Amino acid sequence: MFTVLGLETKDEAVYREMLESPALGVEEIAARLATSPDRVRACLDKLFELQLIQESFEAPGRFLAVEPAVGIQQLLARQRDELIERQRQMADSHASFIRMLAGTGSASSRGSGVERLEGMDAVQQRLRELARDAAREVLTFMPGGPQSAAALQAARHNDEHALARGVAIRTIGLDGVRDDAATLDYARWLTEQRGEFRTAASLPPRMVLVDGASALIPIDPDNTRKGALCLSDPALLAPLLALFEQTWERSAPLGTEHRHTLTDRERALLTYIAQGHTDESAAKQLHLSPRTTRRMMASLMDQLGARSRFEAGLKAARLGWL
Template identity: 30%
Template sequence: MQGHAMSVLGLTGAEEDVYRYFLRHPRTPARAIHGVFSFGEQRATRVISRLRDLRLLHGDDESTWATEPCVAVPRLVEEQLEAMHRTMRQLTDPWPVLRSLQRDRQDPVPQLSGTADGPGAALRRLEDLREVRAHIDELAFGVQEEVLVAEPYDALSPESMAHGRPIDVRCLRRGVRIRNLVRASALEDPASLSHLRGLHADGARIRVADELSELVLVYDRHTALLPIDLHDTARGALRIEESTLVGSVISLFERMWAAATDFAELTAPGAGQLALLSEAQQRVLTFMCTVSKDEVGAQRAGMSLRTYRRHIADLLRMLDAGNRAQAALMARERGWV
């Protein structure tokens, strides 16, 4: 068997071997693998069961086939990224685990230096929005080289723009690089678009992501700010200076940055409304208008079914359409397809 390239996607070597077998031999009985691989019948049953749970194998015991790679791989990548995000958030707040273990000690617990509340802590909880903004101001004042920003909002809030713009301008005038990631849907909001145009004109690099769920701030690749609760940013933020955790945040940002589209390309003069659609959204719009089943459209677009349907929901919102038929008609009228 060839090397196990799918281990990074969460599959064991045996699971990848079986998946590849059914890619090469579709519509064969599940029991056929017993004579191909050295592992026993019980293990083979477990492997097939897990691949079915992952929706990588379909059919029954008499006829089994594998999900197309263009559907399977994006789905596995999305699931691995979600799991990584959950783990990273748990690792950035280890103190509940520490306190639980300390309660089981019979000896008096010594005072730890550099805990989450200490002045030199590698991780601090900032549970008041005024405190969060004070830390942003402090970090922006001291930054020397680069600020990384990811804003997962459909529209930037007036408060955020009013507070952030003067800080960004001061940083850019001092020669600090700013790289800013925003959602494609933010370009539909006139105030957000105007703000981003001004920031871009001042020298910031901006890219637009089809999907963006992480709120991130990183200063000089040394200090990161992440929300305690992504769904309720009013709960505050985590200030992280531990190098391994900051490195993980930077790696996540760089992957999102590499997959995003340059802001200037999407907002070039004369590009029209179609420029507001990302390449992925244009593919989905085409298949939404020409394919009757979402499963087929997702496969042809090379993305998971969930991602495909999320793009459709975004397109309906952009077109202000009540249903897909109306969206298809409006898209044709605008020359989008």
């Protein structure tokens, strides 16, 4: 978990020492970890930059570890903001790329590598052809939030035939579709049919990429009803494929990265566990029996896919549960 958040093994070790023994100085931490004081100071600089440690108000020049539940939330919030900004930059670059292609001329021959399809009827016809001929995979950006009933029906019809032939389908929608019943039903149907659906905070303009050999992108990203460009030139498809894979890696599968509804007791329990409490000490804080606390914790760990209580606290913070 710490590695995913940008910390190296030594950084984590220094952080844990400061949590467990707040009175230790640099020299003592270095001795415990069998490393040099300069290496510990470098770790402290990094931890301070990440807001996992802070300067003591009572003793200026001395640093204290921030509780994991607080520090991890701050770090994740910053990483989330950076991720959203990177996604926005990618979306802007992709939109500029589309506008550049749309303005290069009125190519209409498939042999040119760029075919112009005017109007939605022509686009839907080509989508049906691509779905029919797909042999390996179909990759889709689905921006615009909740989708219309007609669009979802067409997507399900095309996907159903492709999936029946063993074609892999991966689709990325906006985070907002998680709150739209119709679009969410489609996403769940797709995953039940062994397709994959993820969401992101922001997306490039709409795109369908088939077998790495053909792609449909809108002529005008701000008005998709004008039609689309059908690309088949490998030089144009390569950056689109790379963009999809980068966006996919930074997107969240259904069931994750979405705020989970916790009871007050569950939230308090996870907070205590993230702070280092045992089940027994957390039970005392919550005025519950240790047996009840262990049962609650086992259920939460199962939901989080965590192998330890400490990992459960970190994952809960990362997923925005706390």
